[in-house]
Amino acid sequence: MFRAAIIGCGGIAQVHAAVLHMLPDTELIACADLRPERAQAMAEKYGCRAYSSMDALLEAETPDSVHLCVPHYLHAPMAKGAADRGIAVFSEKPPVISREQWTLLEEAAAKVPLGICFQNRYNPNVEEARRLIREETYGKLLGARAFVTWKREVPYYHDSGWRGTWATEGGGVLINQSIHTLDLLVQLAGKPERVETHMANHHLRDAIEVEDTVEAYLTLGGVPVLFYATTAYTQDAPVLIELHLEKAVLRLESDGLEIRTGSGIERKTFEVPATLGKGYWGNGHATCIADFYTSIAENRPFRNNLDSVRDTADLMLTMYEQGRGSL
């Protein structure tokens, strides 16, 4: 039985707690939040102990793992702090907000199992698209495009106390809402080679200092990839990833996969786990967290280990280095 603790008891932590409660070989023993009422509510719901900080929790408890569900700027330092005590780390995305923080994570990953929550890698339609590309079922990949067009308004930023600033969120739509899609493009197309990025703040200029919109012309795995993400839309539209192969176009939208060939359109649907949080977060948390613990039990590398997110993190940081100046 893995005895886990959750640090940060806000929105996404509710999904982690539900998964830890549901899995047969994990137990949520403690949680911590700067806002005591949040930790208390989680503790009451799951019968665990509540603390007001990670340090206080780790003084009193000896968990096998911590789940970091805190604001972005805290992921890397908290991962290092837990790893220094020999505690495994499962961190929400993004892994880092700066290149300096990457060093902290490398030090942490050298000591303990460390996983990053890119849960959408486990989506069945993504797995199927990966297989079709790898096996060249429809020939080679020629190019790709992806769109994330969501809606975020001023209260979303102001009420959180950490979103919308470089210091605590580390960026806007790129580092937060669309990093999953950027990561999937790297998983599907390959290593980043060329990067050209523009950023803008179209609809929240008076409210946040980070970008609400990013567009990039990338070369991944040798092919051109067009990337566009914004929080200036009027609803949370399904993310679209389109993969142009020699003999077909694959379209991933929500949980589905559409294969368009010269002879027609095949629509594949997949069985997906029940949604535990908001629909647009995807359904992969349970599969991803289960695999993290199974990988530790089986003493094998976790699929979303630090090495596996290096290219995405480096690409994201490069995009900020290029795009931030135009804001």
Ligand SMILES: NC(=O)c1ccc[n+]([C@@H]2O[C@H](COP(=O)([O-])OP(=O)(O)OC[C@H]3O[C@@H](n4cnc5c(N)ncnc54)[C@H](O)[C@@H]3O)[C@@H](O)[C@H]2O)c1
């Ligand atoms: N994987 C996904 O699909 C997904 C979805 C949503 C959020 N996230 C990520 O999860 C993380 C948290 O996001 P959220 O939406 O739950 O935010 P949130 O603001 O709802 O929750 C964060 C919590 O951390 C607490 N906190 C802040 N500083 C702390 C500290 N020093 N010690 C203890 N607690 C502290 C806050 O009080 C708050 O309750 C972010 O990294 C976000 O990007 C991931």
